[in-house]
Amino acid sequence: MDAYVGIDLGGTNIKVGLFTPKMALIDQDSSHTEVERGFDHVMEQIAAAVRAVCDRNGLSAAGVRAVGIGCPGPIDVARGLVVVAPNFPGWRDLPVRDTLRGKFGGVPTVLENDANVAAYAEFRVGAGRGAGSLVMITLGTGIGGGIVIDGHVHRGATDTAGELGHVTVEVGGRQCGCGRRGCLEAYASATGTVARFREALGQGRASSLAVSGAAPDDITAKDIFDAAAAGDALAAEIVDVTARYLAVGCDVIVNLIDPDVIVLTGGMVAAGELLMGPVERYARELFFPRPKTHTRLALTELGGDAGIIGAGLCAQDLFETSAS
């Protein structure tokens, strides 16, 4: 039997998926990324995980048609390099694609940005099925994104398109982790939401989450969403502001790219209707008339599997392009 392999390399986990030629997911695996042991070790971890999944499904290395891998951070797709990866200290211009290809006996291998890979998966087989174009927003510690136009991942001229977290929404505003000010991510990411909540407490606002006027050190965005759901007024206000900024982000996407569908994914979408209800409402208020009725906002359908599925689809595209 022939198969495709899709790999999702994250700072926490390495996920591997094995797919039939028609992209049915046969088996998958997840293991902890041992980032601290360096690049060569992580590459060998990935190779071992792929071999293990192949072995337990009776698949020889020769049966793998192609391998796709999604990695965080700016990627040089043409050269197969991870340019920089925020959660992988010291990684710079590393040949992920060719290293893995060597470990897999030269099988065709493609490296893509992880957000692009996930967006492509939602476009092909997830929340964007049937759409002509899609923008995916990843809401987590940071805010990322991926863009699919006319059926193709839109990487941009320098493979950095879709940096949705770093569009300016307040000139000279909050400090962002990227070193600049006023980025969407500084307001509406999990990190930004927690920071605004802490600041409000620091200004003397009361909350059920406060311990003598301060939030516990390990408070998370989830704690704030939970408190908002339970009726905490400050938490509800903070979540409302997060939703307003995310709606602005959706509106910027619509005014520039005007996709059929915007898919929201990442840890924060676990907040469900509490966050997505107001995002949708505020976004519709902002949208111009035609997008107001046309543009669809949707939650991820593939969730944490989008990475391996998208990487598998990229592998399939690579195989079919080189075969034709």
Next chain:
Amino acid sequence: MDAYVGIDLGGTNIKVGLFTPKMALIDQDSSHTEVERGFDHVMEQIAAAVRAVCDRNGLSAAGVRAVGIGCPGPIDVARGLVVVAPNFPGWRDLPVRDTLRGKFGGVPTVLENDANVAAYAEFRVGAGRGAGSLVMITLGTGIGGGIVIDGHVHRGATDTAGELGHVTVEVGGRQCGCGRRGCLEAYASATGTVARFREALGQGRASSLAVSGAAPDDITAKDIFDAAAAGDALAAEIVDVTARYLAVGCDVIVNLIDPDVIVLTGGMVAAGELLMGPVERYARELFFPRPKTHTRLALTELGGDAGIIGAGLCAQDLFETSAS
């Protein structure tokens, strides 16, 4: 001889260009748009202008291979309608394409948004020659834009992509003509620049342009640029802020679309280096590392002819697509 016709319908002028099959501009014409006389009259004005240009070049109607027309405002490209046109009162869902096709004896006719048409012209034969992707920003009374990706105009799902003037740069900020707040256009258009200048005078700031603490009613952005060039401190400060916001606009474009080149056009680019120098400098400060060295900012090469040239190119594309 065969030819293509490119039409640029503006609120002030109707421009017509006549092109050889290889897109050399043979002749052109410009006449005042008699908007106040209504849709049917404007359509007949256009037809008469096209006939006049054809006649004086010895071209029969049968020699026109295809006609392209660029119009302002949201366009329904598939149905050939002008949905709304800000400077054409009462125009709503009007069949510009089919009306003109009727007047030209059924010759293939294509209607496009005027900003898209101009962006396409710069991409093919202007400041974006050789690039893979381009975003054009039109800086005038308002701020508009057009996007070309992989050689094709990117219209978006509802033909409203490239509304660069209406990306939010200050949540809850200045009132914009579109009815919303904080749009780029409210700060960095000619209108926004004049408004900020008047407000500064109203707050008691001194300027060589002030007449007893107020600006003359007919002050223009050009007056402000001229005063800045002549050393007026307030005018220079206002222009600097315009440049900062335009740089933010360029950065939003880069973070979402990441084109090879951003082309600036419209009345405000007449300010030249006084405006464009700081825009480029502030933009490079904002851009992420790879766009910082890659993305090119350029002034229009085609200027006021971009509309007829782009419309002519659309006509050529239409003819060649239908012929193949």
